[in-house]
Every structure is written in structure tokens, then in C-alpha cells.
Amino acid sequence: xxxxxxxxxxxxxxxxxxxxxxxxxxxxxxxxxxxxxxxxxxxxxxxxxxxxxxxxxxxxxxxxxxxxxxxxxxxxxxxxxxxxxxxxxxxxxxxxxxxxxxxxxxxxxxxxxxxxxxxxxxxxxxxxxxxxxxxxxxxxxxxxxxxxxxxxxxxxxxxxxxxxxxxxxxxxxxxxxxxxxxxxxxxxxxxxxxxxxxxxxxxxxxxxxxxxxxxxxxxxxxxxxxxxxxxxxxxxxxxxxxxxxxxxxxxxxxxxxxxxxxxxxxxxxxxxxxxxxxxxxxxxxxxxxxxxxxxxxxxxxxxxxxxxxxxxxxxxxxxxxxxx
Amino acid sequence: xxxxxxxxxxxxxxxxxxxxxxxxxxxxxxxxxxxxxxxxxxxxxxxxxxxxxxxxxxxxxxxxxxxxxxxxxxxxxxxxxxxxxxxxxxxxxxxxxxxxxxxxxxxxxxxxxxxxxxxxxxxxxxxxxxxxxxxxxxxxxxxxxxxxxxxxxxxxxxxxxxxxxxxxxxxxxxxxxxxxxxxxxxxxxxxxxxxxxxxxxxxxxxxxxxxxxxxxxxxxxxxxxxxxxxxxxxxxxxxxxxxxxxxxxxxxxxxxxxxxxxxxxxxxxxxxxxxxxxxxxxxxxxxxxxxxxxxxxxxxxxxxxxxxxxxxxxxxxxxxxxxxxxxxxxxxxxxxxxxxxxxxxxxxxxxxxxxxxxxxxxxxxxxxxxxxxxxxxxxxxxxxxxxxxxxxxxxxxxxxxxxxxxxxxxxxxxxxxxxxxxxxxxxxxxxxxxxxxxxxxxxxxxxxxxxxxxxxxxxxxxxxxxxxxxxxxxxxxxxxxxxxxxxxxxxxxxxxxxxxxxxxxxxxxxxxxxxxxxxxxxxxxxxxxxxxxxxxxxxxxxxxxxxxxxxxxxxxxxxxxxxxxxxxxxxxxxxxxxxxxxxxxxxxxxxxxxxxxxxxxxxxxxxxxxxxxxxxxxxxxxxxxxxxxxxx
Numbered sequence: 001x002x003x004x005x006x007x008x009x010x011x012x013x014x015x016x017x018x019x020x021x022x023x024x025x026x027x028x029x030x031x032x033x034x035x036x037x038x039x040x041x042x043x044x045x046x047x048x049x050x051x052x053x054x055x056x057x058x059x060x061x062x063x064x065x066x067x068x069x070x071x072x073x074x075x076x077x078x079x080x081x082x083x084x085x086x087x088x089x090x091x092x093x094x095x096x097x098x099x100x101x102x103x104x105x106x107x108x109x110x111x112x113x114x115x116x117x118x119x120x121x122x123x124x125x126x127x128x129x130x131x132x133x134x135x136x137x138x139x140x141x142x143x144x145x146x147x148x149x150x151x152x153x154x155x156x157x158x159x160x161x162x163x164x165x166x167x168x169x170x171x172x173x174x175x176x177x178x179x180x181x182x183x184x185x186x187x188x189x190x191x192x193x194x195x196x197x198x199x200x201x202x203x204x205x206x207x208x209x210x211x212x213x214x215x216x217x218x219x220x221x222x223x224x225x226x227x228x229x230x231x232x233x234x235x236x237x238x239x240x241x242x243x244x245x246x247x248x249x250x251x252x253x254x255x256x257x258x259x260x261x262x263x264x265x266x267x268x269x270x271x272x273x274x275x276x277x278x279x280x281x282x283x284x285x286x287x288x289x290x291x292x293x294x295x296x297x298x299x300x301x302x303x304x305x306x307x308x309x310x311x312x313x314x315x316x317x318x319x320x321x322x323x324x
Numbered sequence: 325x326x327x328x329x330x331x332x333x334x335x336x337x338x339x340x341x342x343x344x345x346x347x348x349x350x351x352x353x354x355x356x357x358x359x360x361x362x363x364x365x366x367x368x369x370x371x372x373x374x375x376x377x378x379x380x381x382x383x384x385x386x387x388x389x390x391x392x393x394x395x396x397x398x399x400x401x402x403x404x405x406x407x408x409x410x411x412x413x414x415x416x417x418x419x420x421x422x423x424x425x426x427x428x429x430x431x432x433x434x435x436x437x438x439x440x441x442x443x444x445x446x447x448x449x450x451x452x453x454x455x456x457x458x459x460x461x462x463x464x465x466x467x468x469x470x471x472x473x474x475x476x477x478x479x480x481x482x483x484x485x486x487x488x489x490x491x492x493x494x495x496x497x498x499x500x501x502x503x504x505x506x507x508x509x510x511x512x513x514x515x516x517x518x519x520x521x522x523x524x525x526x527x528x529x530x531x532x533x534x535x536x537x538x539x540x541x542x543x544x545x546x547x548x549x550x551x552x553x554x555x556x557x558x559x560x561x562x563x564x565x566x567x568x569x570x571x572x573x574x575x576x577x578x579x580x581x582x583x584x585x586x587x588x589x590x591x592x593x594x595x596x597x598x599x600x601x602x603x604x605x606x607x608x609x610x611x612x613x614x615x616x617x618x619x620x621x622x623x624x625x626x627x628x629x630x631x632x633x634x635x636x637x638x639x640x641x642x643x644x645x646x647x648x649x650x651x652x653x654x655x656x657x658x659x660x661x662x663x664x665x666x667x668x669x670x671x672x673x674x675x676x677x678x679x680x681x682x683x684x685x686x687x688x689x690x691x692x693x694x695x696x697x698x699x700x701x702x703x704x705x706x707x708x709x710x711x712x713x714x715x716x717x718x719x720x721x722x723x724x725x726x727x728x729x730x731x732x733x734x735x736x737x738x739x740x741x742x743x744x745x746x747x748x749x750x751x752x753x754x755x756x757x758x759x760x761x762x763x764x765x766x767x768x769x770x771x772x773x774x775x776x777x778x779x780x781x782x783x784x785x786x787x788x789x790x791x792x793x794x795x796x797x798x799x800x801x802x803x804x805x806x807x808x809x810x811x812x813x814x815x816x817x818x819x820x821x822x823x824x825x826x827x828x829x830x831x832x833x834x835x836x837x838x839x840x841x842x843x844x845x846x847x848x849x850x851x852x853x854x855x856x857x858x859x860x861x862x863x864x865x866x867x868x869x870x871x872x873x874x875x876x877x878x879x880x881x882x883x884x885x886x887x888x889x890x891x892x893x894x895x896x897x898x899x900x901x902x903x904x905x906x907x908x909x910x911x912x913x914x915x916x917x918x919x920x921x922x923x924x925x926x927x928x929x930x931x932x933x934x935x936x937x938x939x940x941x942x943x944x945x946x947x948x949x950x951x952x953x954x955x956x
Contacts, residue, residue: 164624164625164626166621166624166625166626166629167621167626167629167631169629169630170630170631170632170633170653170654170655171654171655173631173632173654173655174655176655237839240835240839241832241835241836241839244831244832244835245832248828248829248831248832251824251828252825253655255664255821256655256656256657257654257655257666258666258668259574259657259664259666259668259814259816260574260816260818261818261821261824261825262565263429264418264421264426264428264429264456264457265429266422269418269419269421269422270422272415272418273415273418273419276411276412276414276415276418277412277415279411280408280411280412280415283404283407283408283411284408286404287404287405287408289405290405290408305415313422317422317423
């Protein structure tokens with residue numbers, strides 16, 4: 001396929017990705033708002049014996065074999081929100097993957113050479129990280145938040161950062177772009193999921209402090225603070241070494257391209273600040289008196305540094321990382 | 325993924341006494357704790373016994389004497405909380421460097437800032453905000469941080485090495501109370517079971533010790549080791565940075581095509597030596613730029629964007645060694661004489677010949693012009709001709725590598741960075757260049773304009789290569805002979821480079837080990853059940869998230885295949901087994917709905933008791949095991 005067609009296809013797929021994500025966002029939100037409530041243990045027990053796996057691992061759906069009239073009908077309708085959300089999410093993810101692949105093929109290079117591509121890839125990493133968390137820890141409650149972040153990111157990428165397919169500056173012409181930038185993308189995507197879990201943790205802990213949570217409220221569908229806290233920590237401990245590696249590999253690349261491995265370029269400074277902030281979070285998490293809300297706030301501060309490192313540094317300062 | 329490594333770290337640090345005081349202050353509101361901590365920072369910073377300590381800091385030292393106070397200050401400095409505050413301060417302190425120009429990176433921008441903010445700049449400078457990373461306060465923060473780090477890590481290292489050599493702790497009395505436990509009966513004798521357990525655990529690389537009727541074992545030391553390695557590697561990284569800053573150097577030089585450069589101080593346009601630098605460190609290599617090539621995108625929206633630069637150079641390691649050729653490109657520096665040479669920038673150096681009023685050649689050569697616009701390489705430069713007689717001459721020039729007129733025909737622009745149709749606009753000046761007064765001058769700027777150096781009337785001309793322009797007042801002529809290119813090279817010698825790389829790699833390996841390897845203990849006790857059978861109790865304790873290894877160990881001891889799905893060694897009483905352990909998990913139950921409930925339940929794969937939250941995968945029991953592990 002000619003380059004122009006591929007580039008065109010990439011842009012079209014981007015549109016479908018955004019649409020799919022928006023609908024998935026709505027479905028996740030609906031699931032959170034009107035999804036099935038936790039059933040009494042007895043009901044679940046009978047149900048558990050007749051489990052039917054449907055679809056992929058992401059979308060296991062339970063159905064009661066014993067049809068029991070309107071209750072079952074009701075149940076089905078509610079379940080569908082969740083199923084719809086996950087299916088749309090996976091479709092959107094596939095389309096998103098297509099965006100990146102076609103873009104890379106059109107440009108004949110790694111498709112993260114400018115800010116548009118970089119942000120698109122970060123959104124992809126965040127959605128991927130979420131799907132993994134969804135499959136492993138069944139953290140569907142995060143769906144609406146991650147979809148929201150992804151839609152915002154893709155929106156920003158398309159409205160303000162869009163750039164047509166083209167070659168990269170010679171400085172970016174290195175195999176390190178495959179390593180350093182990929183690591184940064186994976187870490188940023190994962191930190192985004194951790195950030196969503198942490199934000200939810202803070203909201204939930206606030207809600208719990210305010211009084212008992214009614215059975216049918218949205219909050220009842222969000223897991224307990226401990227689970228949120230652990231999920232956030234888990235994802236952060238996954239992302240932190242990758243972020244560390246991204247910085248180190250960036251330093252190695254800087255040593256090849258610019259003649260020094262560390263020069264306090266604004267991007268380097270803020271990567272360092274972000275790293276320190278996450279390190280502080282990990283230490284706080286292990287320190288009595290800091291565990292819990294204070295550590296969570298630190299985690300959000302670190303995430304804010306990460307976001308600033310992306311937007312602020314590239315658009316406020318002129319540095320060596322200005323590839324906009 | 326180990327989620328609770330930091331927990332383990334906490335446990336370990338608590339062991340080492342670092343978190344001792346931090347841990348003591350478990351209650352109290354956030355504000356007082358924070359202020360107390362910052363008080364401690366001050367105390368530590370001045371190394372003086374601080375009079376201000378928060379009440380919740382535990383027993384206040386009284387009448388301790390100087391040594392006691394010092395010991396107290398040291399303990400404060402090495403607490404996790406002080407380290408946290410210092411980490412936070414390092415991050416905070418680094419931030420101004422991105423908002424304010426820094427002397428180390430861009431001294432010219434600092435000068436500009438001083439001009440633009442005449443009132444503010446001196447104040448900022450007083451706080452070293454233009455040299456943040458060399459500022460006394462920043463150095464104080466990171467030195468304190470690293471002292472705190474060393475004060476925490478080194479004792480932990482000693483303790484960990486002792487732990488690695490010590491016998492695994494003896495079996496607790498009631499193994500069933502441990503987060504992971506299993507009981508089964510067998511027909512083998514207790515001795516047989518224990519011997520088997522010993523062999524099995526050894527095979528699994530546990531360290532094994534015998535107790536009365538029991539076997540104790542432990543493994544997973546790499547986690548704490550990784551943690552320590554990570555922190556020590558950071559110390560190594562700081563040390564490497566210091567070495568580089570002390571003994572390294574960095575110099576920039578601009579080379580025109582055809583010209584050469586020898587690695588001596590005098591030849592550099594800019595040179596930044598390390599503090600302990602001596603000229604002996606300048607390896608005697610030399611470089612000649614033969615040819616520079618730039619490639620640009622020819623069509624499409626990105627027309628004019630550079631796609632490749634490369635400089636053909638010839639270099640010699642020493643003045644007497646044989647010349648070697650190298651294709652110097654971005655991302656492909658030349659390694660020579662213990663230094664690295666980088667291709668940093670490029671531009672055009674139009675060639676001119678200037679004749680003075682007597683018709684004698686007063687200047688001939690290529691003059692580097694500085695690009696004003698990276699996309700079109702429109703450049704400007706000056707030609708200084710001090711040898712012209714009777715008046716010194718100077719020219720200011722603008723170069724358009726591919727000159728075209730704007731649509732309205734009024735202006736010339738460069739529409740492409742390659743030199744497809746170079747045009748230079750020349751403005752002539754005569755008078756005194758001011759070079760004799762001893763002040764250094766920029767070669768890119770004319771000094772004394774309008775004072776000692778005055779424009780020549782109608783001395784402006786657009787020139788194409790090959791053209792000659794006779795100055796109308798008869799003071800000489802200038803010929804635009806052709807185009808050459810220049811490159812700027814950066815030479816960098818940094819003896820800390822390799823140690824820094826090693827330290828950084830070790831830090832990554834360390835942090836990965838510390839997040840993935842968990843220290844775990846397994847105890848096996850075997851005793852007679854009375855009826856000729858043997859009761860075997862197995863208990864497991866993991867610092868952090870329990871691993872499925874325990875189940876494998878139990879399964880192997882029992883004699884059942886280790887990987888039999890749904891083996892529930894610790895819950896033999898519950899026959900109920902999930903049909904599809906993974907798939908069956910209730911999708912609506914998110915990450916273990918409630919971490920607290922199953923505290924009484926066994927760890928590892930939870931038995932499907934029917935409770936929805938129990939089925940949500942291996943997640944739930946984790947929390948149950950977390951706390952005991954912490955308190956360990």
C-alpha cells in the first residue's frame with residue numbers, strides 16, 4: 001500500500017478508535033452506575049456451580065442456567081453493559097494498534113517520532129495496561145477512568161498535536177528510539193492506570209470516611225480502599241523500574257547523540273523529578289505514618305510531574321527534547 | 325509482581341533501626357508529623373541538637389551530652405521520614421533549573437535574563453538559582469540524602485549478610501497460624517518425611533536448618549540484596565558523576581570544510597574543564613573536516629526537514645600516527661584518545677575575497693555564518709577585514725541558501741535549507757573594528773557600529789557566487805567566491821562515564837530484584853499421629869505477596885503432582901473445588917472486593933467457598949498474608 005494511503009488509513013483508524021473508546025467509556029460508566037450489584041452470597045453459590053465462560057478471558061460472563069423469569073431478564077440487561085464496554089474497549093484497542101502500525105509503516109520508522117505519535121502511543125500503553133489489569137485483577141471499575149484519560153489524550157493529540165507522517169530529525173534516527181521511547185511509553189501508560197487507581201482510592205477513602213456506603217451506590221461497585229491501594233502499588237512497582245530504565249537508556253542515548261549522558265535538559269530534569277517523586281511514593285508506602293492517604297497524594301503528585309514532563313516541558317521550555 | 329516489596333523493605337528497615345523512630349510515630353495528625361520531620365531536617369542540616377522537636381517524636385533526649393545528641397541527630401537523619409523529606413526537597417530543588425536559564429548549560433541565556441530582569445536577577449543569583457545543581461543548598465540536600473541513604477543502607481547490608489549466613493529461624497510452635505499452612509497425614513515415618521523435606525527444600529535452593537522434629541528453611545535473599553544494591557548503585561552513580569565533573573572536560577569547536585583542529589586548549593571556541601582538569605588530559609589527536617553532507621526531505625509537508633547529516637573526517641590519534649577516516653554522524657560519535665567527538669551542528673560558510681583600496685587581497689576565506697532558521701538555514705554572519713588599508717573594512721551578510729522572492733516580490737527568503745541557489749546580501753562598513761584594544765570580540769558580531777565603524781553609502785549588494793562588488797566609495801571590493809559548510813564538533817572526555825553506566829545498570833537490576841524476589845520461609849514439622857501414621861504440618865511465611873511455591877512444596881511432600889490444578893493442601897477439609905479456577909471467577913467482583921474479610925482464610929488460591937469475593941482470583945488472600953508478613 002502506498003505511504004499516503006497508509007497514513008490516511010492511520011488517521012481513519014484514529015477516528016474509529018476515539019469513537020469506540022467514547023462508547024466504551026459510556027458503557028463502563030453505565031456499568032458503574034447501573035451495573036449488577038453484588039448479590040447475596042447464597043445466590044452466588046448456586047450460580048457459581050453453573051458457570052459458563054463466554055468470550056475471551058476479558059469478558060467472562062456468568063449466566064444463571066435456571067431461568068427464573070424477570071429477575072434473570074433484568075440480570076442479563078445489566079451484564080450487557082459490562083460486556084459491551086469490554087468488547088468495545090478491545091475493538092478500540094485493536095483499532096488503536098492499527099493506528100500505530102499503519103503510521104509506522106507509512107513513515108518507515110518507529111511511530112513515535114513526534115508528540116502526536118508519542119501521545120497516541122502513551123494512550124495505547126495506558127489502555128493496554130488497563131486491559132492487562134482487567135484480565136488479571138478484574139479491575140473493570142477503572143474502565144471509565146482509563147477510557148476517559150485515553151479519550152482526552154487522543155483528543156489532545158488530534159486537535160493540538162497532529163502532525164502529518166514524515167521523517168524524524170537525524171538525532172532521533174537511532175535504534176535507541178525503539179528502546180528508550182518505548183520504555184517511556186510503557187511506563188507512562190502504566191503510571192496512568194496507577195494514577196487512576198490512586199485517584200479512585202482517595203475518593204473512595206473519603207467516601208468511606210464520610211459514612212457507610214449504601215449498597216446500591218456507585219461506590220459500592222468500587223472495591224475497597226485496600227484493594228485499590230494494592231492495585232495502584234502493584235502497577236507502580238511494575239512501572240517504576242521501567243521508568244528508571246527509560247531514564248538510564250535515555251542517558252545512554254544522550255551520551256551518543258549529544259555528547260553527555262546527563263545535562264539537566266528540562267526533560268531530563270523533569271524525568272528526574274518524576275522519578276524522585278515516585279521513589280518517594282514507594283518509600284512513603286513502606287513507612288508508617290505515611291502509608292495510605294499521604295502516600296496516595298504523593299503518587300498523584302508524581303503523576304502530575306509525569307504529565308508536566310510531557311506537556312509542560314515540551315511546550316513551555318525549549319530544550320533538546322522539543323520535537324513538537 | 326510483588327506488590328509489597330516496599331513492605332518488605334519497611335520490615336527490613338525496621339530491622340535495621342532506620343524506621344525505628346519513624347515507626348514509633350504511628351499516630352498523630354499529618355501536620356505535626358510533617359513539621360516534626362522538617363524540624364529534623366534542619367536539625368540534621370546544622371548537625372546541631374535542635375531544640376524544637378515535636379512532642380510525638382518519642383522520648384526527648386535529656387541530658388545526653390554531646391555524644392548523645394550526635395547519636396540522636398544521626399538517628400534522625402537516617403530515618404525513612406528524613407529520607408523522604410530529602411527526596412522531596414531534591415525534586416523540589418531541581419525544578420527551578422527548568423524555569424530559569426542555567427550557567428552550566430546556557431550562559432548566554434543567563435546574561436540575557438540579567439538584562440531583561442535587572443532587579444530580580446541579582447536576587448535569584450544570590451540564591452544560586454542560575455547554578456542550581458552546584459548551589460550550596462542543593463549540594464547540601466543531596467549530600468544529606470546520600471549520607472542518610474548510606475547511614476540506612478550500610479547497617480542493613482551488614483545485617484543482611486549476617487542473616488544470609490545465619491541459620492533459618494526455628495519453626496514456630498503453631499504452624500497453622502502462619503499465613504500459609506497445610507496439614508496432612510502420611511504413612512511414612514517422621515524422619516523420612518523430614519529427610520524428604522530437607523532434600524526437597526535444598527533442591528529448591530532453600531537454606532535448610534534442622535530443629536527438633538522439624539525442618540526450617542529460608543530463601544529469597546536476593547530481594548533485600550537487590551534493594552541494597554539499588555541504593556548502593558545510586559551512591560556509585562553520584563560518585564561517578566563527581567569523577568566526571570572533576571576530571572573531565574568538554575570543548576566545542578567549529579570546523580569549516582577543509583580545515584583542521586588539534587586537541588589543544590587554544591583551538592577550542594568553548595572549553596569547560598572539570599575542576600581537577602589538567603591539560604595533560606588533552607589527548608594529542610587532530611581532526612580534519614573533509615566534507616559535510618546534509619540531506620533534506622525534498623517534498624511533502626516536511627519539505628526542508630533534515631533527514632541525515634554526516635561529516636567525512638580524517639583524524640590522527642597522535643601527530644605522528646597514520647591518518648584514519650571516519651564518517652561522523654549524529655548518534656555515531658568518534659572515539660579517539662579516550663574522548664568522544666560528536667557532530668553537533670552545521671551551517672554555511674560562504675567564501676569571500678576582500679580587496680582593499682589598494683587592490684591588495686586583505687582577506688580570503690570561508691566565513692561561518694550562523695543559521696537563523698533551522699528549516700531554511702537563512703544565516704547571517706560578519707566578515708572582519710582588519711588588514712584592509714587604509715581603513716579597516718567589515719561586512720554584514722545575510723545568506724539565503726535557496727533564495728526566492730516572496731510572492732509580493734519585496735523580500736528575499738530562503739525556501740530550502742540546501743544551497744541550491746545561494747544569495748548573499750552584503751552591507752559594507754569601514755572604520756575601526758576595535759580589535760586592537762585587547763577586548764575579546766565575537767566573530768559573529770560587529771562592534772562599534774555607528775561609532776568607530778560606519779556603513780558605506782550604497783554599500784549594499786545582493787550577490788551570487790562568482791560576483792564581485794566594488795564598494796562605491798572606492799575603499800575596496802568583495803567577491804563571493806562560493807559556498808562551504810561548517811560543522812560544530814563537541815569533544816567530551818568523561819572518566820565517570822563507564823562507572824556511571826555500570827552503576828545505573830546495577831540500580832535497575834537491583835530495583836527489579838527488590839520488586840520481584842520475596843524472602844520466604846517454609847517450616848515442616850512431622851510427628852506421630854499415634855496410629856502408626858505421621859502428621860505433617862507445613863507452614864510458610866512470605867515477606868510480601870505469598871508465592872505459589874508453598875503449594876508446590878506441600879504437593880511434593882504429599883506425593884501428589886505439584887501442578888495438579890486446584891490442589892488445596894492447606895484446606896484439605898474443604899472438598900469443593902472450582903471447575904475452572906481462572907474462568908470461574910466472578911467477573912463482577914472487582915479486585916478482591918474487600919481485602920479484610922478473608923483474614924481467617926488460607927492464602928494462595930482461595931477455596932471457592934461460594935463467597936463472591938473469594939473467587940476473584942489469587943488476589944484476595946494476599947491481603948490476609950500481608951500483615952503477618954509485615955509484622956514479622
